[in-house]
Amino acid sequence: MGEKFEVVIIGAGPAGAAAAITTAKAGMSTLMVERGDFSGAKNMFGGLVFTKPTAEIIPEFWKTAPIERRIIEHKYWLLSEGSHVEISHRNQKFAKSFNSFTAYRARFDKWFASQAESAGTTLLTRTTATGVLWDSPGQISGISTDRGDVKADVVIACDGANSLIAKGAGLHEEWKPEDIAIGVKETYSLPKEKIEDRFNVRGDEGVAMMIYGGRQEEYAGFLYTNKDTISFGVGAIMSDLAKTKSYNMPMQLLEWMKQHPSIQPLLEGSSLREYTAHLIPEGGYYRLPPLYTNGMMVAGDAAMLVNALNWEGTNFAMFSGKYAGQTAVDAKKSGGNYSAANLSKYRTYLENSFVLKDLKKFRDVPHYIASHKYFLTLYPELLNDLMYKFFDVDGRPKQEHLAEMKKEIYTRRGRVGVVRDGIGIYRKVLS
Ligand SMILES: Cc1cc2nc3c(=O)[nH]c(=O)nc-3n(C[C@H](O)[C@H](O)[C@H](O)COP(=O)(O)OP(=O)(O)OC[C@H]3O[C@@H](n4cnc5c(N)ncnc54)[C@H](O)[C@@H]3O)c2cc1C
Structure with a gap:
């Protein structure tokens, strides 16, 4: 290839496309390389995307985006062997102004990348980035691909959970199980x-x-x-x-x-x-890798920017991509200095947004839940048993049912345990 672009983006998922839209719209020459036959060809996710963050990147996206359904009801099901307890919220406000929607990645990513192309990005599919180019020790100056090298003022790695590129650049240690x-x-x-x-x-x-x-x-x-x-x-x-x-x-x-x-x-x-x-x-705030170095930034899953508690990966990817793009635009405006010191603004953007604010706020929750597994095992079971007792009409006074329910909670988790769990969750989530 041998060409030079101001910005080269690796990966045309939500992070890459959002970065490309931002830099291309600001007039920077932008190349996005994608290993798949088309953007989204090999991508998958559960299917839920939030509306407002998406609309901040493409206003009124719903007019052209391949949306499956607009979510009007969110449900949590807590199962036991043969029953479930449901906590749900259905709201006509969601019908009027939808909060989230479902999508297929193969269609959504293709559409999203086409928005980047319309903004002026050159999209090169069937092209796998194989590493970064170093100008001098510590200064990244482009990428190598299976179709040749491309020089760039700044590289944005949006190559997903396995990010070999970020690893190669020393920004991504091997993640722990x-x-x-x-x-x-x-x-x-x-x-x-x-x-x-x-x-x-x-x-x-x-x-x-x-x-x-x-x-x-x-x-x-x-x-x-x-x-x-x-x-x-x-x-x-x-x-x-x-x-x-x-x-x-x-x-x-x-x-x-x-x-x-x-x-x-x-x-x-x-x-x-x-x-x-x-x-x-899903490592969260404590396990975030360095997000930038001289000549390069990392966004989306490649930077572990996922809020596992709220199943938010796609909009974290979009927003981190957007901020990485904005940082590149700012660096160009301030004289074309893409040093780590100048790219540190990327972290500041993230810290001032819901992305790092949410990850920081809930930083202890994943590990707290992991070390207190009964939140996802014993408590759903207990709740199902309690609901059964609550609804069961067997000719005995309700007072007896309530006493049995109390006894069951204290026997299975202990009085102190229940209080401790309540305080723990309050401290980690609500305070
Ligand atoms: C089972 C499951 C369910 C999920 N459910 C949800 C959900 O409901 N809602 C939600 O918001 N999030 C969900 N997520 C998370 C979400 O999918 C990710 O957080 C999001 O896709 C991250 O976007 P990204 O752009 O960073 O990475 P990706 O979407 O992984 O995109 C990376 C892109 O880079 C390309 N690429 C990789 N390496 C190279 C290379 N070397 N050269 C060129 N191209 C390359 C890939 O082909 C891909 O197109 C789920 C994830 C999983 C696995």
Whole structure:
């Protein structure tokens, strides 16, 4: 290739496309390389994207973006072996001004990258970045690809969870198994009318469900409605799989969830269309890598910018890409100095945004939950038992039921344990 661009972006996922839109719109010559046949060709996720962050990058994106359904109801299901407790919120405000939507990455990423192209980005698909070029020790000056080298004033690595490029640049140490989740997803075809009846939605309305509990293992499941398909999957932390040596556990969990008497009717009559698996970097605030060096920044999953608590990966990727792009634009304006000192503004942008504010605020929660597994195992079980006792009418006074419920809580977790858990969650999440 041998060409020179002001900005070279590796990876045309949400982070890369948002970075490219920002730099190209500001008039910087921008190249985005993508290893897939097209943007999104090999990408997968659960399926939920938040509206407002997306609209900040492409205003009124819903007029052209390939959206599946607009979510009007969010549900949490806490399972036990043969029951579930549901916490849900359905709101007509979500119908009028939708808060989130479902999408397929193959279509959404393709559309998003086309917005970057319209803004002036050169997109080169079927091109794999193989490393960075060094001008002098410590100064990155471009990338090498399987089609030749490309020089650049600044490189933005948006190459996802495995980021070999960031590793090669010394910005990304090998992640630990406790920082990485493996997610598996199955897509089921189901006629549109059946989805509408089953989930009580109309037109392009949809439902998002998070699923926890009912097992000894810690996991998080999801079920999202699309136009005529359902996205159904589960994520589990690698170190947990290693401990139990059950590396096929995500698949076993998925099978177990599918057979669960509450879930099985939701998938009944559907046919499996696709199976995919991918890594999710969930280390959070404490495990963030250095985000920049001389001549390079890292964004999205490659920089571990995922809020696992709220399943926010895509909008963190978009926003970090946007801020990396904005930092490049600022560096050009201030005389074309792409040194680490100048690119440090990228971290400042992130710190002033919801991305690092949220990651920082909830920095202790993932490890707290991981070391107090009963939040996702015992408590869902307990809650189901309590609800059963609450609704069960057996001729005895309610006072007796309440006394039994109290006894059950204290026997299974202990009075002190329950109080400690309450204080712990309050301190980590609410204070
Ligand atoms: C099972 C699962 C469920 C999820 N559910 C959700 C959800 O519901 N909502 C949500 O917001 N997030 C979800 N996420 C997380 C979300 O998918 C990621 O956080 C998001 O995709 C990160 O975007 P990115 O652009 O940083 O990386 P990616 O989307 O991984 O994009 C990286 C791009 O770089 C390309 N690439 C990689 N290496 C190279 C190379 N060397 N040269 C050229 N190109 C390269 C890839 O082909 C890809 O296009 C989920 C993840 C998983 C695994």
